Amino acid sequence: MEKTIVLALGGNAILQPGQKGTYTEQLENVQKTCTSIAExxxxxxxxxxxxxxxxxxxxxxxxxxxARDKVPPMPLDICGSQTQGFMGYMIQQSLGNIxxxxxVNRPVVSLVTQxxxxxxxxxxxxxxxxxxxxxxxxEAEKIMAETGEKWVEDSGRGWRKVVYSPKPLEIVEMPVIxxxxxxxxxxxxxxxxxxxxxxxxxxxQGVEAVIDKDRAASLMARQLAADMLVILTDVPxxxxxxxxxxxxxxxxxxxxxxxxxxKEGHFGEGSMLPKVEAxxxxxxxxxxxxxxxxxxxxxxxxxxAGTRFQPSKTYSSVS
Amino acid sequence: MEKTIVLALGGNAILQPGQKGTYTEQLENVQKTCTSIAExxxxxxxxxxxxxxxxxxxxxxxxxxxARDKVPPMPLDICGSQTQGFMGYMIQQSLGNIxxxxxVNRPVVSLVTQxxxxxxxxxxxxxxxxxxxxxxxxEAEKIMAETGEKWVEDSGRGWRKVVYSPKPLEIVEMPVIxxxxxxxxxxxxxxxxxxxxxxxxxxxQGVEAVIDKDRAASLMARQLAADMLVILTDVPxxxxxxxxxxxxxxxxxxxxxxxxxxKEGHFGEGSMLPKVEAxxxxxxxxxxxxxxxxxxxxxxxxxxAGTRFQPSKTYSSVS
Numbered sequence: 001m002e003k004t005i006v007l008a009l010g011g012n013a014i015l016q017p018g019q020k021g022t023y024t025e026q027l028e029n030v031q032k033t034c035t036s037i038a039e040x041x042x043x044x045x046x047x048x049x050x051x052x053x054x055x056x057x058x059x060x061x062x063x064x065x066x067a068r069d070k071v072p073p074m075p076l077d078i079c080g081s082q083t084q085g086f087m088g089y090m091i092q093q094s095l096g097n098i099x100x101x102x103x104v105n106r107p108v109v110s111l112v113t114q115x116x117x118x119x120x121x122x123x124x125x126x127x128x129x130x131x132x133x134x135x136x137x138x139e140a141e142k143i144m145a146e147t148g149e150k151w152v153e154d155s156g157r158g159w160r161k162v163v164y165s166p167k168p169l170e171i172v173e174m175p176v177i178x179x180x181x182x183x184x185x186x187x188x189x190x191x192x193x194x195x196x197x198x199x200x201x202x203x204x205q206g207v208e209a210v211i212d213k214d215r216a217a218s219l220m221a222r223q224l225a226a227d228m229l230v231i232l233t234d235v236p237x238x239x240x241x242x243x244x245x246x247x248x249x250x251x252x253x254x255x256x257x258x259x260x261x262x263k264e265g266h267f268g269e270g271s272m273l274p275k276v277e278a279x280x281x282x283x284x285x286x287x288x289x290x291x292x293x294x295x296x297x298x299x300x301x302x303x304x305a306g307t308r309f310q311p312s313k314t315y316s317s318v319s
Numbered sequence: 320m321e322k323t324i325v326l327a328l329g330g331n332a333i334l335q336p337g338q339k340g341t342y343t344e345q346l347e348n349v350q351k352t353c354t355s356i357a358e359x360x361x362x363x364x365x366x367x368x369x370x371x372x373x374x375x376x377x378x379x380x381x382x383x384x385x386a387r388d389k390v391p392p393m394p395l396d397i398c399g400s401q402t403q404g405f406m407g408y409m410i411q412q413s414l415g416n417i418x419x420x421x422x423v424n425r426p427v428v429s430l431v432t433q434x435x436x437x438x439x440x441x442x443x444x445x446x447x448x449x450x451x452x453x454x455x456x457x458e459a460e461k462i463m464a465e466t467g468e469k470w471v472e473d474s475g476r477g478w479r480k481v482v483y484s485p486k487p488l489e490i491v492e493m494p495v496i497x498x499x500x501x502x503x504x505x506x507x508x509x510x511x512x513x514x515x516x517x518x519x520x521x522x523x524q525g526v527e528a529v530i531d532k533d534r535a536a537s538l539m540a541r542q543l544a545a546d547m548l549v550i551l552t553d554v555p556x557x558x559x560x561x562x563x564x565x566x567x568x569x570x571x572x573x574x575x576x577x578x579x580x581x582k583e584g585h586f587g588e589g590s591m592l593p594k595v596e597a598x599x600x601x602x603x604x605x606x607x608x609x610x611x612x613x614x615x616x617x618x619x620x621x622x623x624a625g626t627r628f629q630p631s632k633t634y635s636s637v638s
Contacts, residue, residue: 020391021390021391022391023391023393023394023397059390060382060401062386062389062390063379063382063383063385063386063390064382065386066382066385066386066389067381067382067384067385067386070381070385071340071378071381071382072339072340072341072342074342074405075342077408078342078405078408078409081404081405081407081408082379082401082402082404082405083401083404084404084408084431085400085401085402085403085404085405085407085431086393086397086400086401086404088400088404088431089396089397089400089403089431089433089514089525090397090400092431092433093433093516093523093524093525096491096523097521097522097523100521100522101521101522107492107494107495109430109431109492109495110430110431111428111429111430111431112403112404112407112408112411112428112429112430112431112507114408114411114412172415173426173428175426175504176426176428176499176502176504179498179499179502179504180495180498180499183495183498185494185495185498188431195408197412202416202419202420203416203419203420204412204415204416205412206408206412
């Protein structure tokens with residue numbers, strides 16, 4: 001029986017900080033990422049992929065604003081679905097190419113994925129999730145005054161727009177995801193955290209929000225009863241006292257240790273905090289979660305890289 | 320055994336001529352279309368949906384141009400994949416809502432779909448496929464002079480940009496589509512004719528083109544061995560001498576009649592021509608194809624509306 005691993009790719013797997021975001025840049029990043037993923041398949045893992053869309057959904061918002069006199073701008077759920085299309089396409093094509101080259105005959109497919117949130121989620125009271133590119137303080141203040149949007153300083157990297165980020169409750173397309181996994185397909189799903197929808201009188205409708213992709217990945221891993229959740233980002237391990245003289249990287253954490261550090265405010269909202277929360281919620285099911293850097297995905301799964309979140313009772317190695 | 324029907328939705332199923340293309344407009348159109356589709360499921364048909372994306376991919380191109388100083392514009396394959404995401408989302412959500420309301424428990428899902436074309440397709444010598452909105456002759460001439468793009472007059476409705484439109488040869492995700500249909504899911508696939516890719520050294524790569532969605536729908540219907548191909552558009556039937564005093568709507572055509580009219584130039588390139596070609600190529604497999612208006616889909620399938628393309632040997636009613 002293959003082990004099922006849910007892989008959550010950070011935005012940097014597709015568009016790296018400092019890059020302009022050209023097609024060539026994004027495709028090269030995706031190809032590199034997919035080469036690492038393909039190696040996992042060699043090792044007999046069943047992989048389900050989800051990915052962030054922060055920079056990309058921000059770019060689409062920028063394009064919409066620039067053309068608003070000619071083309072009516074679309075709400076955030078639509079922008080999110082556009083990124084599922086194009087990022088899914090890039091991953092699907094790149095991973096498919098690499099698998100064919102390796103003689104692995106497995107279909108790779110991206111699904112448009114809706115994720116239910118609650119209308120009553122307190123997150124709808126305060127926008128917290130950063131989307132789009134970074135600007136200077138002055139520029140952010142100007143945009144806030146003009147549009148009423150909220151922008152915040154993000155981990156010393158500049159100012160970003162923040163939007164509502166409700167908690168994912170249910171992956172609408174889960175039955176289809178399960179059917180496809182069972183058939184041997186590699187599924188790319190819940191891109192950008194999924195398209196946020198609420199249920200109203202039994203009907204789904206999109207909402208102006210963005211779901212954190214790590215939370216959505218954790219939900220997916222739990223609903224699939226996956227064997228491991230792997231959250232890939234741009235740092236090798238989770239740190240406490242991040243950026244301070246007494247910064248310390250962690251290689252293992254129990255749930256209670258992680259919860260303690262969380263309460264002490266060690267993890268930045270909009271960056272490490274949701275990853276740690278996602279890892280804790282998955283580890284709570286009795287399986288391991290790992291936060292690691294993208295170029296160490298194999299090592300992370302096998303136990304020699306990343307920060308491992310151990311289930312509460314016993315620790316069992318996967319390798 | 321359920322009859323399998325491939326439904327090709329025209330652009331007007333989602334964005335009607337004269338509309339601005341707001342979210343509300345497009346969602347209302349989609350909901351109306353999905354109500355008609357849901358009725359077919361009541362009648363025991365298995366439905367596979369594909370859709371055009373002409374106006375939408377044009378809007379995305381407009382947005383990209385407007386923001387090109389800030390966000391690098393993407394090639395046409397990426398723009399197409401964006402429309403698969405957002406149009407798939409709207410159809411998936413709307414049809415899912417209507418089915419739940421009717422107590423039908425079947426998943427609806429949109430797949431990112433790549434469609435292989437040949438690098439050597441003669442279509443890469445001359446752009447013919449209209450995309451995007453209509454402009455005046457003067458404006459089109461100005462844009463052509465500035466950008467080198469090609470714009471043409473389209474059926475008396477104004478001037479539109481035209482791009483390469485190679486012939487679809489293979490739907491890459493066909494194994495996944497078949498798995499999902501077999502599982503009872505309603506699949507939305509090959510949106511906008513599919514994302515055009517070529518195979519080079521065994522690897523897929525996107526190309527700057529748009530595949531005609533009716534041709535892609537015909538290919539899908541043939542590859543699925545579907546029982547019927549239904550091409551939905553904004554006219555009730557196919558006409559010869561269209562727009563002339565001796566215009567005549569047709570309710571039935573044999574393949575050889577259709578080919579004769581085609582050669583005589585009765586069908587407009589970029590509008591009715593590809594639909595008729597798609598219908599002929601499917602009817603060539605011995606099953607019926609129908610071209611009809613969106614609001615008569617049920618009648619078209621049952622035989623009382625639209626233009627039916629009869630397979631060459633015998634005619635057998637489906638109703």
